[in-house]
Amino acid sequence: MKIKLTTIYVDDQEKALGFYTDVLGFTKKADFTNGAFRWLTVVSPDDPDGTELQLALNDNPAAKTYQQAMFKQGQPALMLFSDDIKADHERIKANGGNFAMAPTAVTGATIAQLNDTCGNLVQLSQLARW
Template identity: 55%
Template structure:
């Protein structure tokens, strides 16, 4: 068994698609109508056949409440790996991304947290070898 799709709740699919592709550099794999919303998945540009990230509308009351509560508590909704966190941090700052935590070493990882403008905190991590 392997993970093929994982999702993140977003307040606005169009805004999320723009942020995740233009700021973060993910590549759109699917964008098809699904009722009043869309099935939008993204992949890493380095792994077009890898795990897809679904931009899931948070229109269900439980999804909205969950998203709001973890955001308010400062809990990242998901984590992405980067090869050089200081380089990525600088690049994202230059793109206007707002960080809530600058790169910080914690044990065998260095992590940073930013606001995705769609209701989520996202953690980026560089593993120390």
């Protein structure tokens, strides 16, 4: 058994696609519509058959309330792992990413947080090498 898909709610799917591809560097995997519904996923270019991230529209009131509450509390909706967080931080900043927290050493890791411009905080983490 393995995780194939996880979902993040966004307030604008087209804007989210731009952020997750142009700023973070992911690749669009699936994009199709059925009436008003749009199924949109991205993947890591390093693992195109790996776990997909669904960029789901937060048109569900429960999803929207959850998304807004997490953002207001400063809680990331998504955690991504990096082998070189400082290089990723610089690359993402150069691509227009807006960091709420620059790379910061914490117990067991270095973390950074950025705003995905679609209602979420995204945390980058690089685990400490023991």
